[in-house]
Amino acid sequence: MTQLPILEVQGVTKRFAFGAEQITALSDASLRIGKGEFICLIGPSGCGKSTLLRMVAGFETATAGSLLMWGKPIAGPGPDRGMVFQDYGLFPWLTVAQNVGFGPAARGRPKAEVAATAKRFVDMVGLTRFADAYPHQLSGGMQQRVAIARVLANDAEVVLMDEPFGALDAMTRERLQEELLEVWARAKLTVLFVTHAIEEAIFLSDRIVVMSPGPGRIVADEQVMLPRPRDPTSPEFNALRRRFAAMLGGHH
Numbered sequence: 001m002t003q004l005p006i007l008e009v010q011g012v013t014k015r016f017a018f019g020a021e022q023i024t025a026l027s028d029a030s031l032r033i034g035k036g037e038f039i040c041l042i043g044p045s046g047c048g049k050s051t052l053l054r055m056v057a058g059f060e061t062a063t064a065g066s067l068l069m070w071g072k073p074i075a076g077p078g079p080d081r082g083m084v085f086q087d088y089g090l091f092p093w094l095t096v097a098q099n100v101g102f103g104p105a106a107r108g109r110p111k112a113e114v115a116a117t118a119k120r121f122v123d124m125v126g127l128t129r130f131a132d133a134y135p136h137q138l139s140g141g142m143q144q145r146v147a148i149a150r151v152l153a154n155d156a157e158v159v160l161m162d163e164p165f166g167a168l169d170a171m172t173r174e175r176l177q178e179e180l181l182e183v184w185a186r187a188k189l190t191v192l193f194v195t196h197a198i199e200e201a202i203f204l205s206d207r208i209v210v211m212s213p214g215p216g217r218i219v220a221d222e223q224v225m226l227p228r229p230r231d232p233t234s235p236e237f238n239a240l241r242r243r244f245a246a247m248l249g250g251h252h
């Protein structure tokens with residue numbers, strides 16, 4: 001990567017006080033992420049995936065090391081990094097367009113500008129026909145698109161997702177993965193996505209960052225070179241699945 005990375009994690013350690021003791025949730029983690037990359041963080045429970053994501057979001061600060069966006073220290077949450085929550089966090093009493101325009105409206109932007117911004121991102125995620133629908137009238141995939149459009153309407157360049165599909169059945173999960181890839185490609189997003197699932201990571205990512213616990217560390221950082229759309233039944237996909245399973249060792 002010769003260009004300035006959109007995100008850079010440099011030697012980041014995070015310790016939490018736990019009673020009289022301290023837990024090292026993350027130890028000396030370093031990562032450079034280029035604009036437009038889709039990166040999955042994978043690893044067993046407690047390896048610090050969420051902690052790393054929350055520090056990038058600005059919800060937590062590092063005990064040591066630094067986190068940068070476009071070369072500038074991340075000092076707290078900001079609209080340039082949007083977290084998409086597991087339940088999408090849509091307001092049920094607002095329409096799709098109103099949900100998407102919520103951020104700019106809350107920041108006091110003029111009405112006409114809010115409407116134009118909402119329309120632009122509702123169109124971008126392919127929901128033009130549903131702009132006036134309410135969340136309960138949408139499928140899970142459409143709700144996910146609204147959540148992503150809402151983050152984008154806040155000028156987010158980086159989308160952060162913490163196991164957004166963890167609780168779903170396999171078919172719904174596959175559909176949402178495909179929807180997410182479509183929006184990622186269309187909006188040229190940079191995505192940092194936390195998952196436990198090897199198959200999900202291989203299906204989605206340009207790069208997989210493998211973490212291990214006790215203390216949380218980055219133990220591998222590998223490109224996924226398979227062409228898209230990916231076929232989870234192909235021999236190449238299976239070979240990668242075995243490789244990552246071996247890397248994750250006894251944890252899977």
Ligand SMILES: Nc1ncnc2c1ncn2[C@@H]1O[C@H](COP(=O)(O)OP(=O)(O)OP(=O)(O)O)[C@@H](O)[C@H]1O
Pocket residue numbers: 016017018023024025043044045046047048049050051052196216
């Ligand atoms: N606010 C906190 N206070 C104390 N300890 C914490 C806090 N947040 C996380 N930890 C600890 O830090 C370690 C890493 O937690 P983290 O949630 O980042 O792991 P994870 O890899 O995301 O796990 P999971 O896959 O189960 O969500 C764990 O040991 C956890 O108990």
